[in-house]
Amino acid sequence: MSVSGMKKQLHKASQLLSERLMGAEGTKLDDDFLQMEKRVAVIQILLVELLSKTTEFLQPNPAYRAKLSMLNTMSRIRGQGKLLGYPQTEGTLGECMAHYGQELGHTSEFGGALANAGEALQEVAQARDALDVNVKRTFIDPLQDLHNTEMKEIRYQLKKVNGRRLDFDYKRRRKGKVPVEDVRQALDKFMSSKELAERSMFILLQNDVDQLSHVASLVNTLLDFHRNAHRILLGLHSNLQARLTAASNKPERRFRPRKIQVRRNTTAALDFTTSRQSHPQESSSQCYRPDPAAPSPVILTVNWSWISPVAGRSTPSTRTTRAS
Amino acid sequence: MSVSGMKKQLHKASQLLSERLMGAEGTKLDDDFLQMEKRVAVIQILLVELLSKTTEFLQPNPAYRAKLSMLNTMSRIRGQGKLLGYPQTEGTLGECMAHYGQELGHTSEFGGALANAGEALQEVAQARDALDVNVKRTFIDPLQDLHNTEMKEIRYQLKKVNGRRLDFDYKRRRKGKVPVEDVRQALDKFMSSKELAERSMFILLQNDVDQLSHVASLVNTLLDFHRNAHRILLGLHSNLQARLTAASNKPERRFRPRKIQVRRNTTAALDFTTSRQSHPQESSSQCYRPDPAAPSPVILTVNWSWISPVAGRSTPSTRTTRAS
Numbered sequence: 001m002s003v004s005g006m007k008k009q010l011h012k013a014s015q016l017l018s019e020r021l022m023g024a025e026g027t028k029l030d031d032d033f034l035q036m037e038k039r040v041a042v043i044q045i046l047l048v049e050l051l052s053k054t055t056e057f058l059q060p061n062p063a064y065r066a067k068l069s070m071l072n073t074m075s076r077i078r079g080q081g082k083l084l085g086y087p088q089t090e091g092t093l094g095e096c097m098a099h100y101g102q103e104l105g106h107t108s109e110f111g112g113a114l115a116n117a118g119e120a121l122q123e124v125a126q127a128r129d130a131l132d133v134n135v136k137r138t139f140i141d142p143l144q145d146l147h148n149t150e151m152k153e154i155r156y157q158l159k160k161v162n163g164r165r166l167d168f169d170y171k172r173r174r175k176g177k178v179p180v181e182d183v184r185q186a187l188d189k190f191m192s193s194k195e196l197a198e199r200s201m202f203i204l205l206q207n208d209v210d211q212l213s214h215v216a217s218l219v220n221t222l223l224d225f226h227r228n229a230h231r232i233l234l235g236l237h238s239n240l241q242a243r244l245t246a247a248s249n250k251p252e253r254r255f256r257p258r259k260i261q262v263r264r265n266t267t268a269a270l271d272f273t274t275s276r277q278s279h280p281q282e283s284s285s286q287c288y289r290p291d292p293a294a295p296s297p298v299i300l301t302v303n304w305s306w307i308s309p310v311a312g313r314s315t316p317s318t319r320t321t322r323a324s
Numbered sequence: 325m326s327v328s329g330m331k332k333q334l335h336k337a338s339q340l341l342s343e344r345l346m347g348a349e350g351t352k353l354d355d356d357f358l359q360m361e362k363r364v365a366v367i368q369i370l371l372v373e374l375l376s377k378t379t380e381f382l383q384p385n386p387a388y389r390a391k392l393s394m395l396n397t398m399s400r401i402r403g404q405g406k407l408l409g410y411p412q413t414e415g416t417l418g419e420c421m422a423h424y425g426q427e428l429g430h431t432s433e434f435g436g437a438l439a440n441a442g443e444a445l446q447e448v449a450q451a452r453d454a455l456d457v458n459v460k461r462t463f464i465d466p467l468q469d470l471h472n473t474e475m476k477e478i479r480y481q482l483k484k485v486n487g488r489r490l491d492f493d494y495k496r497r498r499k500g501k502v503p504v505e506d507v508r509q510a511l512d513k514f515m516s517s518k519e520l521a522e523r524s525m526f527i528l529l530q531n532d533v534d535q536l537s538h539v540a541s542l543v544n545t546l547l548d549f550h551r552n553a554h555r556i557l558l559g560l561h562s563n564l565q566a567r568l569t570a571a572s573n574k575p576e577r578r579f580r581p582r583k584i585q586v587r588r589n590t591t592a593a594l595d596f597t598t599s600r601q602s603h604p605q606e607s608s609s610q611c612y613r614p615d616p617a618a619p620s621p622v623i624l625t626v627n628w629s630w631i632s633p634v635a636g637r638s639t640p641s642t643r644t645t646r647a648s
Contacts, residue, residue: 039428046424046438053420057413060384089381096377100370104363110535114370117539202579209571211434215441216564223561226554233547240540247533255526 012163015170026169029161033194036201040154043204047147054140054218058132059086088128094121109247113240120236124229131225138217146211150204157197164190336487339494350493353485353518360525364478367528371471378464378542382456383410412452418445433571437564444560448553455549462541470535474528481521488514 018024029037059065064087072083098118104111168186171178342348353361383389388411396407422442428435492510495502 039432042424042427043434046428049420049424050417053413053417057417060413062385062387089377089384093374093377093381096373100366100373103366104370108363108529108532110367110532110539113536113539117543120543199579205432206577206579208432208434209568212437212564212567212571215434215437216561216568219441219444219557219561219564223554223557226550226557230547230550230554233543233550237540237543237547240536240543243536244533244540247536253530255523255530 008167011170012166015166015173018173019169024169024173027165027172027190029165029194033198033201036198036205037158039205040151040158040201044147044151044155047143047151051140051143051147054135058135060089085129086132088125090121090128091125094118094125097121109243113243116236116239116243120232123232127225127228127232130228131221134221134224135218138221139214142214143211150200154197154200154204157193157200160193161190161197164193332491335494336490339490339497342497343493348493348497351489351496351514353489357518357522357525360522360529361482363529364475364482364525368471368475368479371467371475375464375467375471378459382459384413409453410456412449414445414452415449418442418447418449421445433567437567440560440563440567444556447556451549451552451556454552455545458545458548459542462545463538466538467535474524478521478524478528481517481524484517485514485521488517 015024015026019026055065056062059068068084068086075083095118097114101111101113101115101118104114106112106115164186168183168190171183171186175183339348339350343350379389380386383392392408392410399407419442421438425435425437425439425442428438430436430439488510492507492514495507495510499507
């Protein structure tokens, strides 16, 4: 910094001190200017708040958010074009449902319903991804841009106005020592920077219909998302209702154990064959063969089966036992 | 544990070891049983996953979730009936918008739009609260209950079956040393517990239409939420469109600085009066009075004002200067 510049800074500092401590009255700006300054300050804070809250609204889990931005930065550094998307909660829930729905199989009503619901929720997650992208494009980016360029410029200009005001007031207070021409020059500088700042603030506040349009487009994208989600879930809903009616019309199967026969023989088989087994030879694989050295054992042939009223057979759960 | 109980445990352990290490073949259960066991195991894991994922879907921020549950537990301990709700992201964004919308004031288009959007989003947050409550009531609680009672019972029964199977197989392997009657008793116990477990599993799998109905009610509540959100945002959308059209029809105001007059006089006033100032006496409060000891200073009377084409007045930005 040059010597004159340093002197200027000292002058401003001394003026500020004398205003703050000795209560010296500095030049006051007109109400219009002060009012505009206040509203600009509000917009300043508002933008910061609004951007962070909107991001949180789109990507509510801070851990995922941080991880995602980290990964995307890395992939950008590596020059990989493809960027990752935020893991939407509908998506994770949908995947879980679809996965276990398939594991249970479509013979199970629960499994079928889960599979359908899972697919639908994954579609909703895609709709939310679209919301994410569109809100960023039509709301976050423009407001971020406003904050980074126009607002920044105005902040700088207001700082300049205040600096020149201090310089002018300092010289004004030292009228005797400072030549009149300097005071006039200081005022001119002060005035010109004030006009510049006033002009920028006026333009910002005049064009607030632009910000209004950003809010409108945010609402549009939200509206689209909820419309799509509603459409997707409506299809799923009718599907599940059909499943429910079909399931309620199914005849109920009841559980009945078959009687157990206990008898002596030499085939030595403990056999759990059931009437529903398709491959009888499998059942033989389920036998145990005692070592022949052992004395002729008690042989238990146990037959277990499902009797459904549809099949018409319904044997009482009796049990006969003969053993030596 | 009694001595006989300890002996039994040892027998089971030795049987398990000989099956695992020496590859001794234990009694195999029928395919139906094994199949049911497998599906029950799937449902077991599925319930745990589904419940956690659904909770994450409703309350995506783990930090808020933890804080909320902690606070609610404390209020329950204190016997305060009222429980806190999860801070919905729509709600926080809505509050932010409403707050700054009011600060900007309804004269600003941006402020008005933010205020409206804020209110609407807070309504959406209320709809989400309702979703939260209903999903808990109709989906999470019933499945949690199923997991805590029926599934727990089945887990216990299957454990019992395995234990008795091991006991039976142990005795079977020692036919020579163990009396036949004991083997038969062991089998009877094994059979009875197997039948019990089989019955419970059968009932669970038979009634999977109940779980289907829970999924259906989850989808219903989701559908309601999106329907409500869509309705609320549709109202907001039309409101903002009206604002946009009104704003675009407004005549544009242009910024013009008034000429600055610099002249000598003795009233010693640096005065920023503007044509829009309502209280002229206020402007006098914006004057600075130099100490009379100082020599007659340069007095700068600066007038600043807004000229809008609507008002019809349009003075060019000229500037005259007279100073000694």
